[in-house]
Amino acid sequence: MSITYLEAIQAAQDKALEDNESVYIYGQDVGSFGGAFKATKNLAKKYPGRVIDAPISEDAMVGSAIGASAEGMRPVLEMQFADFSTVAINQIGNQAATQFWRTGVPCPITVRLPSGGTEGGGPFHSQSMEAIYAQYPGLIILTPGTVEDAYSMLLEAIEIDDPVIFCEHKYLYYHLKADRLPHKNLPVGKARIARAGKHATVVTYSAMLHEALLAADGLKEEGWDIEIVDLRSIKPIDTDTILASVARTGRLLCVSEAFPWGGVNAEVISRVTSEGFHLLDAPPQRLNAKDTPIPFHPDLWKTHRPTSQAIASSLRNLLRY
Amino acid sequence: MAEAEIKVAKKESSDPASQYRAAFRYMLLARTFEERTASLYRAGKIVGGVFMGKGQEAFSVGLALALDKEREDIYGPLIRDQAGRLAFGEQLIDAARTYLGSVKGPMRARDGNVHRGNIHDGMIPMISHLGSHISVVSGRLIGKRFNNKSNFVGGVCIGDGGTSTGAFHEALNQAAVEKLPLVVAVADNQFAYSTSTERQFACKDLVDRAIGYGFEGYSIDGTNLDVCLETFDKAVNRAREGHGPQLVIGHLLRLCGHGEHDDASYISDERKKQAFGGDCLQIAQQHLLDSGISNKIEISQWTSDIVKQVEDATSAAQREPGPDPFQETWQALSTSHLSEGNATT
Incomplete structure (x- = not known):
């Protein structure tokens, strides 16, 4: 048996709906159609009335989820593309993220963001939003990079009592496969x-x-011999695992598909230089997508985002220092 | 306390005269309290701004009195709904605490003035982004429906300026698609801060939008308490009975600045003499006297009770401690082990 990253996300939602009657799914085309990417395939039929098509209203989708969570529900929202979640950024950053701190009442909602670039995606179907949401206090930001993490971290996200932004990568939907789904996995908040x-x-x-x-x-x-730290969780970020790795190697390259200004790479480098400056044998480096909108044509897109070749080249420079 | 007496009056009798008397006293309590906060603001005692509901108390109280907390109704007030908040059940001391920065207030001094609410009690703590609380109220109704509850209604307040937001449009459309028992009260007070309605919308009357959204609509004189009580009673009942969402437009005039920092010099005296430019509190008081529902002696007694109640609340709140930054947890997540804390490095 093999299971894809996308199937793992479908399976996690299936299990969450099965295990907890308070869970419901709300998003555009998620009902009988099964979602634009089929991440909710067969779920509307299996759980009548709990997998609901939304109008094209990202703001109202999130606002209503916040309200429903106060009634004991655990809404899981699908943004059709992460890019469209900017329409809901007010509800996410100002309403959901501030609620617990302002009132003491938790806001357990999960917002799934189909993120990142694919060939032909273009400027408005390719974005990586994790750094933007990480800027808001009161949110948890998850970025699973494996099939196992896509499954276990989504299940964990739905159980967390705070708003979770779940950045699942569209490029991994079909490319990534595993033999089976995990029974146990590293918890949210731990890098690997x-x-x-x-x-x-x-x-x-x-x-x-x-x-x-x-x-x-x-x-x-x-x-x-290159050591690779998979952050898994952007916020909270596992600084201890990062520092322990830099202590072993003395050299740091941060790689992210997001735009370069600020962001996760800058945050990691800031923490390492502040807390582990003495561990470094070379100036820490970062590699991001380019500081332009994301191009439509595959030939441009492949150069816009960091690739294995670009990463190897950056590493050679770092190792030569 | 007078506040409690008003509530008893509401519960004991549903006849129109008793309801009118109760509504008037909530209006008077709100006006007296807000005038007190305005004077405290000028004295530099208030943390943040003061935003008054002067001129729209009748419309505000109309919706809140039609709601019923015992049926788990939800209330989403906005900045000019002090009267509605009190009628829905807010304790005056909590309003005073929030304005005066007491840590004992419902927002614990983390948020201020009009942003107070009580989620478990069904009153939404509004954020500043207009229209965004409407879908939150809708979500409460959706959640109740999931939990197999029935007979609940959500009432939510907005102004003419707030109807221009995308959030307003998305929320009304969503509520209609979901056939929610939602009553949206739009106080068309002719100004959004300094911008008059001619620069805000181009339809003849905002109620024209009801048919477009799939709402039942009402366009009323928001300065007439009798009309407000009757209309909201009908709209809330229609929503409760399953007729779907309701849109009530109240025509009135904001009789103060946007906030107390604003002298409202852009609102001409001429406006106040035109239709819907009157003071709903004075109109209601005249009606009480003309109709014999009350009399000067009783109104005078109500007034002195309310003044004392307001003095008690504001003086008590001023004696309470403010927040202590060193006792603050500085934690925005409820899940402690996932909180990053206050990293400064």
Whole structure:
């Protein structure tokens, strides 16, 4: 048996609906159609009245989920594309994220963001929004990069009493497969050493994890052992695991598919230089997408985002320092 | 306390005269309290701004009195709904605490003035982004429906300016699609801050939008308490009986600035003499006297009771402690082990 990243997300929602009557799914086309990517395939039929088509109203989708959560529900929202969640950014950042701090009443909603670039996606169907949401206090931001994490972290997200932004990568939907779904996994908030090494650390997450792994395979042939930290969770960020890795390697490259200004890479480098400056043998480096909108044409897109070749090149420069 | 007496009056009798008397006293309590907060604001005692509901108390109290907390109704007030908040059941001391920065208030001094609410008690703590609380009220109704409850209604308040937001449009459309028992009260007070309705919308009357959304609509004189009580009673009952969402437009005039920092010099005296430009509190008081529902002696007694109640609440709140930054948890998540804390490095 093999299961894809997308099927894992469907299976996690199936299990959540099965296990907890308070869970419902709300989003555009998620009902009998099964969602634009089929992440809710067959769920409307299996759970009548609990997998509901929404009008094209991201603001009202999130607002109503916030209200329903105060009645004991655990809404799971599907944004058709992460890019469209900007329409709901007010409800997410100002309403959901502030509620617990303002009132003491938790807001357990999960917002699924089909994120990141694919060939032909273009400027408005490709974005990575994790850094924007991480800026708001009161949100948890998850970025699973494996089939196992997509499954276990989504289940955990739905159980968390706070608003969770679940950034699932569209490129991984069909490309990534596992033999089975996990029974046990690392909890939310813990990073994972995806590959052990000793010469340099790459801190990354989501689809870039796999580009980094490819780059590390290539550099192995040149005699370099690259350690790769998969963040899994952007907020909270597991600074201890990052610092422990940098302590082993002395060199740090951060890789993210998001736009370059600020963001996860900048946050990681800031923490490492502040708390682990003495561990560094070279200036920490970062690699992001380019500071332009995301291009439509595959030839442009492949250059816009970091690739295994670009990561390998950055690592060679870092290792030469 | 007079506040409790008003509530008893509401519960004991549903005859129109008793309801009118109760409504008037909530209006008077709200006006007296807000005038007191305005003077405290000018004295520099208020943290943040003061936003009054002067001129729209009748419309505000009309919706809130039609709601019933015992049936788990939900109330989403906005900045000019002090009268409605009190009628829905807010304790005056909690309003005073929030304005005066007491840590004992419902928002614990983390949020202020008009942003107070009580989620478990069915009163939504509004954020500043207009229209965004409507879908939150709808979500409460959706949640109740999931939990197999029935007979509940949501009432939510907005102004003419708030109807121009995307959030308003999305929420009304969503409520109609979901056939929710939602009553949306739009206080068309002719100004959004300084912008008059000619620059806000181009339809003849905002009630024209009801048919477009699939709401039942009402366009009323928001300065006439009798009309407000009757209309909201009908709209809330229609929603409760399953006739779907209701849109009530109240025509009135804001008789104060946007906030107490604003002298409202852009509102001409001429406006106040035109239709819907009157003071609903004075109109209601005249009606009480003309109809014999009350008399000068009784109104005078109500007034002195209310003044004392307001003095008690504001003086008590002023003696309460403010927040202590060193006792603050500085934690925005309820899940402690996932909270990053206040990293400064």
